[in-house]
Amino acid sequence: MLNRLGDAQRQQRELIEDAAHELRTPMASLRTNVEFLIHAGYRLDKTDRTELLTDLDRQSVELAQLVGNLVDLARSRTVDEPAKTIDLTELTAEAVDLAGAHFPQTAYALHAPQPVTVLAQPGALQRAVVSLLDNAAKFSPAGQTVDVHIDQRTTSSGQYADLSVADQGPTIPADQRERIFQRFYRLDHARSVPGSGLGLAIVQQTAAAHGGTVTIFARPGGGNVFILTIPAAPPTTT
Ligand SMILES: Nc1ncnc2c1ncn2[C@@H]1O[C@H](COP(=O)(O)OP(=O)(O)O)[C@@H](O)[C@H]1O
Numbered sequence: 001m002l003n004r005l006g007d008a009q010r011q012q013r014e015l016i017e018d019a020a021h022e023l024r025t026p027m028a029s030l031r032t033n034v035e036f037l038i039h040a041g042y043r044l045d046k047t048d049r050t051e052l053l054t055d056l057d058r059q060s061v062e063l064a065q066l067v068g069n070l071v072d073l074a075r076s077r078t079v080d081e082p083a084k085t086i087d088l089t090e091l092t093a094e095a096v097d098l099a100g101a102h103f104p105q106t107a108y109a110l111h112a113p114q115p116v117t118v119l120a121q122p123g124a125l126q127r128a129v130v131s132l133l134d135n136a137a138k139f140s141p142a143g144q145t146v147d148v149h150i151d152q153r154t155t156s157s158g159q160y161a162d163l164s165v166a167d168q169g170p171t172i173p174a175d176q177r178e179r180i181f182q183r184f185y186r187l188d189h190a191r192s193v194p195g196s197g198l199g200l201a202i203v204q205q206t207a208a209a210h211g212g213t214v215t216i217f218a219r220p221g222g223g224n225v226f227i228l229t230i231p232a233a234p235p236t237t238t
């Protein structure tokens, strides 16, 4: 018990230290731009001024996303959302709508040949699925189709629900496939794309909280497949 408490405290402290470190850079560049505007803004012509303001706007959106993700990460450690028996296809269809609104140029194809029920924290699970769907769109060229499959599998240790997300973007090199789940870790190609590097850490934490895992494979023919596996639950009869 004391050990677990110590672990939780250590993890919380690490998260706060990492967060402080990661917030420092975007805060500093935001302040540099604002200070520049205050002291030298009058010297800029209209185009440069607009460019600087657009940059500021983007930086503040990114900062807000980073803070939002940090809150998610801290919250899923401390607050226990009640678990419910839910239809995984329904939850995924809602997640597809949300991701589709974020990335209108990406088509999401949902394949769910049979109903799959899970015992899950709906809010946390949906955030995790949206995170995988967002990644599939944002690291791939526009106009691609992301294939989302939901299946149920019987193993010797019971029934499992598999939710897979397959994209057609650049294949993540094999030696990076574990590291992308570390918080704040992003590959070089992600520099030009907004994000905090916290999404997959949250997905992994959520999978573990549900007694499951998240794994990644290279998609044959190019791209990546992320598979979220959690125990399936018998449907409730009402
Ligand atoms: N579907 C994907 N295709 C290519 N690279 C990906 C994909 N998903 C994740 N990555 C890589 O893993 C990194 C970590 O992902 P994530 O934790 O969601 O952070 P973020 O989306 O904020 O960059 C990304 O920055 C990117 O480099």
Ligand SMILES: [Mg+2]
Pocket (backbone or CB within 6 Å): 131, 134, 135, 195, 198, 199, 200
């Ligand atoms: Mg992400």
